[in-house]
Amino acid sequence: MSPRKIIIDTDPGQDDAVAILLALGSPEELDLLGITCVAGNVPLERTSINARITCEAAGRSDIPVFAGRSAPLARALVTAEHVHGKTGLDGPELIPPQMPLQDQNGVDFIINTLRREAPGSVTLCPLGPLSNIADALQRAPDIAERIQEIVLMGGAYFEVGNITPAAEFNIYVDPEAADIVLKSGVKITMMPLDVTHKALATRPRIEAIRALNSRVGTFTAEMLDFFERFDVEKYGSEGGPLHDPCVIAYLIRPDLFSGRKVNVEIETKSELTLGMTVADWWGVTDRSPNAMFMGDLDADGFFALITERLARL
Ligand code: RIB
Ligand code: CA
Numbered sequence: 001m002s003p004r005k006i007i008i009d010t011d012p013g014q015d016d017a018v019a020i021l022l023a024l025g026s027p028e029e030l031d032l033l034g035i036t037c038v039a040g041n042v043p044l045e046r047t048s049i050n051a052r053i054t055c056e057a058a059g060r061s062d063i064p065v066f067a068g069r070s071a072p073l074a075r076a077l078v079t080a081e082h083v084h085g086k087t088g089l090d091g092p093e094l095i096p097p098q099m100p101l102q103d104q105n106g107v108d109f110i111i112n113t114l115r116r117e118a119p120g121s122v123t124l125c126p127l128g129p130l131s132n133i134a135d136a137l138q139r140a141p142d143i144a145e146r147i148q149e150i151v152l153m154g155g156a157y158f159e160v161g162n163i164t165p166a167a168e169f170n171i172y173v174d175p176e177a178a179d180i181v182l183k184s185g186v187k188i189t190m191m192p193l194d195v196t197h198k199a200l201a202t203r204p205r206i207e208a209i210r211a212l213n214s215r216v217g218t219f220t221a222e223m224l225d226f227f228e229r230f231d232v233e234k235y236g237s238e239g240g241p242l243h244d245p246c247v248i249a250y251l252i253r254p255d256l257f258s259g260r261k262v263n264v265e266i267e268t269k270s271e272l273t274l275g276m277t278v279a280d281w282w283g284v285t286d287r288s289p290n291a292m293f294m295g296d297l298d299a300d301g302f303f304a305l306i307t308e309r310l311a312r313l
Contacts, residue, residue: 003030003031004123004148005033005122006031006251007033007034007035007036007109007110007113007122008020008023008034008125008127008248009035009036009037009106009124009125009126009127010035010036010037010126010128011037011038011040011041011042011047011088011127011128012041012051012089013042013084013089013128014084014089014090014223014226014227015227015241015245016041016051016127017053017089018223018224018244018245019244019245020054020055021054021058021220021309021310022245022252023125024055024058024063024313025310025311025313026252026309029252030248030251032063033064033113033117034102034113035055035066036066036067036109037051037066037067037106038068038106038128038131038132039069039070039071039072039077039129040077040079040128040129040169040170041080041081041088041128041169042079042080042084042086043077043079044067044070045070046087048065048066048067049097050088050094051065052099052101053094053097055097055099056097056098056099057219058313059313061099064102065101065102066101066102067101067105068107068110068131068132069107069131069135072173072177073131073135073138073176075173075174075175078163078172091222091224091227092219092223107132107135107136107139110124110132110133110136110143111136111140114140114143114147115140115142117146120146120147121148122146123147123148123150123151123251124149124152125150126153126154126181127152127170127244127247129170129171129173129177130152130180133150133177133181134174134176134177134180135177137180137181137184138180144185145185147186147187148187149187150181150184150186150188150189151247151250152170152188152189152247153191153244153247154170154178154191154277155168155171155192155264156168156193156194156277157194157277157278157281157293158194158281158295159192159194159197161275161276164274164275166267167273167274167275167277168275168277171275171276175266175267175274176268178266178275179265182264182265182266182290188290188291188292189291189294190259190277190294191243191250191257191294192279192294193241194293194294194295195246195259195296196241196242196243197235197237197241198241198296198297198299199243199245199246199299199302199303200238200239200240200241200242200299201224201227201239201240201241201303202239203239205239205303206221206224206225208307209221209306209310212307214311217310220310227240245306246294246297249297249302249306250294252305253301253305256298256302257294257297257298258296258297259294259295259296260281260295261291261292261293262280262283263288263290264279264280264290264291281293
């Protein structure tokens, strides 16, 4: 079976970086057409540097990296340096990237790629705020029917919010964008906090990655050493949740995950619950299901996959 064509849209972020590395370590399953960067965890200038640092750590400076939107569609940017550090990739020593950014804007790359590739042959993998994806859908409505699937990290229901009591960060930063994406009619699979909070990078799991004794293994372990401190302190958990790699792992091993197709709508009006993903888990409304909302995963299988694929880089 030929590898699945994907575009990763991302705001690196240590967990985004692990997701990119997992994709690069899985060429049989995934054909990474390009990486489009968005403002989120840190400003765009930094996310587009971090994406290139990650590609170079894997020896893949051939991957085209594009800068997309530097701000949400209709709001001021909210960032998360308190989680990811000032650089967004705190932990390892960060060497400024040698590979250039592509000249083309990331949103144009998404539109042009979807118009060029066969309809239904490209999957979008947003790992940050949905600003680039929504902008592309608004500027080029014709691409919606050409997208094979959107597999995104974002949202929360039973797990409640992480940036406010009601909202998960990616959705909260650009709720208008999330609303556009969820109403687009595109096939959507969501990895909310409900599942990513079960993907904890515990100390034994981090040490298994460090034991790869490779540039990528050490780079990843040092990122996770830093990344865990915020969540361990906040939740008292045994490690930091590896949110974004859930998107890529799902494309490689969907059997590791389970969820339910439900209706999900986005709060875009109330300041109290702005960015909340209102998931009709029990089907109490007549709103039609529009997303596969994941709720569980095989965490040991997930980390075994990550470790095995990072070993290839
Ligand atoms: O809420 C977790 C999400 O926000 C992850 O994608 C993390 O990288 C940040 O972007
Ligand atoms: Ca992210």
